[in-house]
Amino acid sequence: MSRATVSRVMNGRDSVDADLAERVKAAAQELDYRPSSVARSLSLGRTQTVAVMIPELDNPMFQRVLQGFTDACAPKGYRVLVANTGDDPEVEVATAVEARNRCDALLMVAPRASDEVLQELLPQLQPAVVLGRQPSSRIDVSSLAIDYAAGAEAAVDHLVELGHRELIYVAGPELSSSNRERIVGLERARQRHRGITVTQIAGGAHLDDGRRVAAEVAASSASAVFAYNDLMAFGLLAGLAEHGVRVPEDKSVVGFDDIDLAGYANPPLTTLAVPHTALGARAWERLDALLAKREDPQTEPYQPELVIRASSGPAH
Amino acid sequence: MSRATVSRVMNGRDSVDADLAERVKAAAQELDYRPSSVARSLSLGRTQTVAVMIPELDNPMFQRVLQGFTDACAPKGYRVLVANTGDDPEVEVATAVEARNRCDALLMVAPRASDEVLQELLPQLQPAVVLGRQPSSRIDVSSLAIDYAAGAEAAVDHLVELGHRELIYVAGPELSSSNRERIVGLERARQRHRGITVTQIAGGAHLDDGRRVAAEVAASSASAVFAYNDLMAFGLLAGLAEHGVRVPEDKSVVGFDDIDLAGYANPPLTTLAVPHTALGARAWERLDALLAKREDPQTEPYQPELVIRASSGPAH
DNA sequence: CTGTTAGCGCCTTCAC
DNA sequence: GTGAAGGCGCTAACAG
Numbered sequence: 001m002s003r004a005t006v007s008r009v010m011n012g013r014d015s016v017d018a019d020l021a022e023r024v025k026a027a028a029q030e031l032d033y034r035p036s037s038v039a040r041s042l043s044l045g046r047t048q049t050v051a052v053m054i055p056e057l058d059n060p061m062f063q064r065v066l067q068g069f070t071d072a073c074a075p076k077g078y079r080v081l082v083a084n085t086g087d088d089p090e091v092e093v094a095t096a097v098e099a100r101n102r103c104d105a106l107l108m109v110a111p112r113a114s115d116e117v118l119q120e121l122l123p124q125l126q127p128a129v130v131l132g133r134q135p136s137s138r139i140d141v142s143s144l145a146i147d148y149a150a151g152a153e154a155a156v157d158h159l160v161e162l163g164h165r166e167l168i169y170v171a172g173p174e175l176s177s178s179n180r181e182r183i184v185g186l187e188r189a190r191q192r193h194r195g196i197t198v199t200q201i202a203g204g205a206h207l208d209d210g211r212r213v214a215a216e217v218a219a220s221s222a223s224a225v226f227a228y229n230d231l232m233a234f235g236l237l238a239g240l241a242e243h244g245v246r247v248p249e250d251k252s253v254v255g256f257d258d259i260d261l262a263g264y265a266n267p268p269l270t271t272l273a274v275p276h277t278a279l280g281a282r283a284w285e286r287l288d289a290l291l292a293k294r295e296d297p298q299t300e301p302y303q304p305e306l307v308i309r310a311s312s313g314p315a316h
Numbered sequence: 317m318s319r320a321t322v323s324r325v326m327n328g329r330d331s332v333d334a335d336l337a338e339r340v341k342a343a344a345q346e347l348d349y350r351p352s353s354v355a356r357s358l359s360l361g362r363t364q365t366v367a368v369m370i371p372e373l374d375n376p377m378f379q380r381v382l383q384g385f386t387d388a389c390a391p392k393g394y395r396v397l398v399a400n401t402g403d404d405p406e407v408e409v410a411t412a413v414e415a416r417n418r419c420d421a422l423l424m425v426a427p428r429a430s431d432e433v434l435q436e437l438l439p440q441l442q443p444a445v446v447l448g449r450q451p452s453s454r455i456d457v458s459s460l461a462i463d464y465a466a467g468a469e470a471a472v473d474h475l476v477e478l479g480h481r482e483l484i485y486v487a488g489p490e491l492s493s494s495n496r497e498r499i500v501g502l503e504r505a506r507q508r509h510r511g512i513t514v515t516q517i518a519g520g521a522h523l524d525d526g527r528r529v530a531a532e533v534a535a536s537s538a539s540a541v542f543a544y545n546d547l548m549a550f551g552l553l554a555g556l557a558e559h560g561v562r563v564p565e566d567k568s569v570v571g572f573d574d575i576d577l578a579g580y581a582n583p584p585l586t587t588l589a590v591p592h593t594a595l596g597a598r599a600w601e602r603l604d605a606l607l608a609k610r611e612d613p614q615t616e617p618y619q620p621e622l623v624i625r626a627s628s629g630p631a632h
Numbered sequence: 633c634t635g636t637t638a639g640c641g642c643c644t645t646c647a648c
Numbered sequence: 649g650t651g652a653a654g655g656c657g658c659t660a661a662c663a664g
Contacts, residue, residue, distance in 0.1 A: 001634095001635095002634070002635045002636075003635090003636095003657085003658075003659090004634075004635065004636080004637095004658095004659075004660085005633090005634060005635075006658095007657095007658065007659055007660090008634090008659090010658095011659085015633065015634090016633070016634080017633060017634085020633085020634085032440065034413075034417055035657080035658070036358075036417075036656085036657050036658070037417050037418045037658095038354060038357045038358045038363060038418070038656090038657080038658090039358050039640090039656070039657030039658040039659090040657080040658055040659075041354045041640095041658090042352075042354045042355055042358050042640050042641070042642090042656090042657080042658075042659095043639085043640055043657080043658045043659045043660085044640085044658085044659070045640070047354060049397065049418070057379070057382065057383040057386060057387075058379075058380070058383050058593075060376070060379075063373070063374075063376075063379045064374070066373065066398070067373040067374050067400065070373060070398055070399075070400045071373070071400055074399075074400065079397050079398075079399065079415065079418065080397065080398050081365070081395050081396065081397050081398075082382070082386055082395075082396050082397075082398055083386075083390075083395065084383065084386045084387055084390065097350075099395065101350055101352075101353050102353045102354070102365070102395065124348065207576060207577065207580055211580075234577060234580050235580065237580070237582075238579075238580045238582075238584075241582070260523055261523065261550060261577055263554075264523055264527075264550050264551065264553070264554045265582075266553075266554075266557070266581075266582030268554075317650095317651095318650070318651045318652075319641085319642075319643090319651090319652095320643080320644080320650075320651060320652080321649090321650065321651075322642095323642065323643055323644085324643095324649095324650090326642095327643085331649065331650090332649070332650085333649060333650085336649085336650085351641080351642070352640085352641050352642070353642095354640090354641080354642090355640070355641035355642040355643090355656090356641080356642055356643075357642090357656095358640090358641080358642075358643095358656050358657070358658090359641080359642045359643045359644085359655080359656055360642085360643070360656085361656070633664105634663100634664085635662105635663085635664080636661105636662085636663075636664095637660100637661085637662080637663095638659105638660090638661085638662100639658100639659095639660095640657105640658085640659090640660105641656105642655100642656090643654105643655095643656090644653100644654090644655090644656105645653095645654090645655105646651105646652090646653085646654100647650105647651090647652080647653100648649100648650080648651080648652095
């Protein structure tokens, strides 16, 4: 009953005599012995753990990504190490490196870090998948890119079709690359629709940011508002109601993300759906393929989908 | 420049000649060498990682716990390993053991497992903290218990004060201990307030569960509804609106949890606030104390706090 | 089929 | 202040 034998039994190798295996199991039970997964990891050279780097764990979208990812990993025996980085790009980088160092692979969700930093960093972080952001094409890394620009365009198209000519964009965090992409889409749409205006006002990403700008929006002559995300749209709806502005009769509101509660807003929120849970699951598939060397890095684009509900209506 | 020296430098020991230390750092930089955290863990006997076991990662409350916990760990250099167990108590147990095995400590959030199983399991899982559930008093484990029963009582008291006599409780998941506790509180309140009725109907835990029971609630003669959680209350509000029931004029609605969006519901939701983020952070403090052997296991009770908003009003 | 040996990469006495 | 040696617990290759 050597250590090797024990190891074989614990790993379910069938090359051990049934009797002996029984005895080993009994002994293990008796002493409630459990193999040290750390030693195992060292010996095997893999930890069966994958790191997820997330900028804001308090954001429902990221939570859904995490959920999709975690649930996809589990059946393959992989666990997830979460790293919440906060807004600071410096911290983000350091954390990513450290977390990756403990794991076999890395999922980076919509980093704040600049393209330059990413370019330098990602090669040594692989296998890795970047989600929610299109890294500069010169970086050879897998990514699941969400076409936020197209989403923003679709929002404007929708509102213009309804007859709106004067729009407001309640912007997201300055550092957020996804906010910049939305702005690119907005600009494209503005060029296509001659004569419309899109006024940008500083928003944020949270409920209270939305509520905070409600007064400004209410006072404006714009007939439609496009918010960086659903959370702000929610805040906006509440704030507008307080200011006596009716939605969609007086102003239309469009959000982004399609959080679970979007359909339960009052009125139900028109928004651009992004399949965050599915993206999380897909991210694992890609990472798994990378780990198994079944596949090379590649980028995979996703289109947000316009979901029309009652918060957007014809302009008067 | 032996391995020992490198080790000392990498760990910031000051017992190394400045020049040599410089050289080591330069070399490390050059070869972009990073100490293997796995080997380090094996040698040190600790992983600087703590496991969190969560039954439903898609539940906003648990996400907030996770966030509070993760953010509290990080400054101490600890990372979090998440394990999403789903509803199956069997899976839960296996997962808890496995996850704990990779880490230095464990946070179990509202386990489904029976008291008996927990009693047998927890001793070998320590250091551990149980959150959101009061383990049988015979188990010597730290816990942060939420007094759901008291919360439910407070909800009923509030509604009775408003003049309601006929109430409905839209129940949570059968397996959930917190649902059972709410029911205990409901019963206590019913005994105190002679003549009131509390009818229970099967609900669930999600938005659509709330919406699903709206018809039944609308048709009932009850003038007030208490929902297992805010998510269901949200669904209920939407469903009731569809059925032409006005809240709070026709029926009052009370939720549980005080999710971020509760105040943004239409009408804003009266609910019982539970400080999930703070609880997550507190859980880390307890675990940290346990790890440092500064403290013995103990249980710490939390009272949900009634937050009165517009969804509850006088009975007519 | 089973035991022996070496090594995964680091940290920590212990001598120098 | 620095290097040498042993050990953390496990798995894989190699004999027997």
